[in-house]
Amino acid sequence: MGGDWQFGWGPQNDDDSVSAILRAVELGANWLDTAPAYGFGHAEHVVGRAIAELGSERPFVFTKCGMVWDEKGKVTKCLSTSSVRKECESSLTRLRLEAIDLLQTHWPTGNPDELLEAWEEMTKLKGEGKVRYLGACNLGAEDLARLEQIQHVTSLQRSYSLVDSSVSGEDLNFAKSHGIGLLAYSPLGSGLLTNKFVSSDLSELAENDWRRKSPKFKGPELEARREIALRAAITGRAQEREATLIETALGYVLADHRFCAAIVGIRSKTQASENFGRLDAIERMSREFSVRRSAAVLNPEAR
Numbered sequence: 001m002g003g004d005w006q007f008g009w010g011p012q013n014d015d016d017s018v019s020a021i022l023r024a025v026e027l028g029a030n031w032l033d034t035a036p037a038y039g040f041g042h043a044e045h046v047v048g049r050a051i052a053e054l055g056s057e058r059p060f061v062f063t064k065c066g067m068v069w070d071e072k073g074k075v076t077k078c079l080s081t082s083s084v085r086k087e088c089e090s091s092l093t094r095l096r097l098e099a100i101d102l103l104q105t106h107w108p109t110g111n112p113d114e115l116l117e118a119w120e121e122m123t124k125l126k127g128e129g130k131v132r133y134l135g136a137c138n139l140g141a142e143d144l145a146r147l148e149q150i151q152h153v154t155s156l157q158r159s160y161s162l163v164d165s166s167v168s169g170e171d172l173n174f175a176k177s178h179g180i181g182l183l184a185y186s187p188l189g190s191g192l193l194t195n196k197f198v199s200s201d202l203s204e205l206a207e208n209d210w211r212r213k214s215p216k217f218k219g220p221e222l223e224a225r226r227e228i229a230l231r232a233a234i235t236g237r238a239q240e241r242e243a244t245l246i247e248t249a250l251g252y253v254l255a256d257h258r259f260c261a262a263i264v265g266i267r268s269k270t271q272a273s274e275n276f277g278r279l280d281a282i283e284r285m286s287r288e289f290s291v292r293r294s295a296a297v298l299n300p301e302a303r
Contacts, residue, residue, distance in 0.1 A: 001046045001267065002039020006075050009267070010206025014046055016268050021050035023269040027276035031060040033157075033183075033263050035106055036087050036094075037067035037075055044094035052096055063091050064106040064137065066118065077109045079118035088125050102154060104135040108143065116146060123151040137185075141174035153180045160184040160259065162234065162252050163192055176258045184253045187262040192216070193249040241288065243281045246274060251285025 001017040002008055021032065032050075034043050044063065051058045065087040068078045088103060103122055108115055125131045135155035136147065147153050156175045158167040164186065175182050188194055190211060211217040238248040253262045266272045 001034075002037075002043035004208055005037075005039045005042075006069075006073060007037075007210045008039065008208055009211075010209040012267060014049070017046045018050045018053065019269045020266045020272045021047065022053065023272035024266055024276050025054060025057070025059055027272065028279060029059060029272075029276055031062060031101075031261075033062045033185075034095075035064040035067065036091055037064075037069065037106065040069050040073065041090065041094055044091055048094050048096040060101040061095055061097060062102040062104065062135070063095065063100055064104045065091075065122070066106040066109070077107050079105065079109050079111075079114045081117055081121040084118045084121045085125065088122075088130060092130060099129055100131045102133045102135050103131040104137050104155070104157065105139070107138050112143065112146065115143060116150065119147050119150050126151070135181075135183075140168070140171045144171075144174060144178070144180065148178060153178070155181040155183055157183045157185050157263070159186045160253055160256070161187045161189045161193060162249050163189040172256075172258045181261070182259045183261050183263060184259050185263045187253040187264060188246060188249050190214075190216070194246060238285075241281075241285060243285050244274070244278075247278060247281040248285050250275075250282045251287075252289050254282065254286040255289035257290070 001012055001014075001020075003012045003014075004010075032047055034047050036044060038044070047061065051061065065084045066077060066079045067075055068083060068087070069075045088100065091100060091103075092098070103125065105115065105118060105122075119134070122131065122134050126134060133154040134151055135157070136144065136153055137157035138159075139147075139156060144153055144156065153175075156171075158171070160167055161184070172182060174180075205212055205217075234248055235245055238245050241248075243251070250262055250264065253259060264275045266275055
């Protein structure tokens with residue numbers, strides 16, 4: 001919903017974005033995840049518009065800090081205390097909120113001390129009532145342990161899907177054992193686990209869609225990738241169970257009980273209806289994957 005920026009998804013109509021949010025909430029979505037960097041603050045403005053329309057019925061709002069941009073639109077990582085505070089206060093204005101429900105570090109900078117200093121500043125913001133809970137994205141067990149000594153980490157975002165199991169079991173288990181809620185982002189593989197990519201043709205993607213430059217979506221290699229083969233394989237299972245590919249993919253993520261939620265991107269009312277319209281089917285697929293995982297643990301040959 002940020003529109004045209006360094007990691008954008010192509011042109012986006014703001015009215016469509018607001019309608020998508022309203023439809024998702026109508027269908028049961030009870031929280032929104034955004035970030036200042038998405039469209040250089042634009043996505044937060046859009047969320048703020050939707051929040052204003054929803055009034056007291058608004059969902060929880062999660063945003064982030066740690067990615068800033070210059071006048072040329074170049075995005076860099078920054079977790080200095082002054083930057084964290086400035087980002088938080090700017091987000092409050094754009095979102096039209098008195099307090100952010102969950103403020104998360106977006107990406108680590110590679111400097112552990114800077115991460116700790118940012119976390120201390122976020123703790124101060126929480127004490128001032130500008131933030132209710134603190135979370136993190138893209139961190140591992142070692143960093144989480146250090147943050148826990150300062151202030152409890154409410155949640156951790158990591159990329160996780162049928163086509164992305166890069167997050168380690170150690171990181172997931174640490175989070176679970178310390179009461180850190182796990183949020184899966186890109187549960188649909190940035191579109192790979194939808195019917196959009198039926199071949200290696202990327203012509204339907206906008207010229208400024210970040211996927212055109214991503215190795216995961218490179219022309220001739222796309223069709224042969226393991227992700228596409230896997231997507232084709234699970235399509236049959238989805239049809240067997242009268243579930244869509246999207247419902248199957250989300251069911252897979254939520255079947256991993258270390259995760260408590262999945263962040264599903266939407267850009268229109270149609271996508272909101274597709275992703276949230278049949279929560280019962282997602283739950284059904286989740287139960288099936290849970291049974292399969294249990295069987296695989298008890299009997300490795302069942303894999």
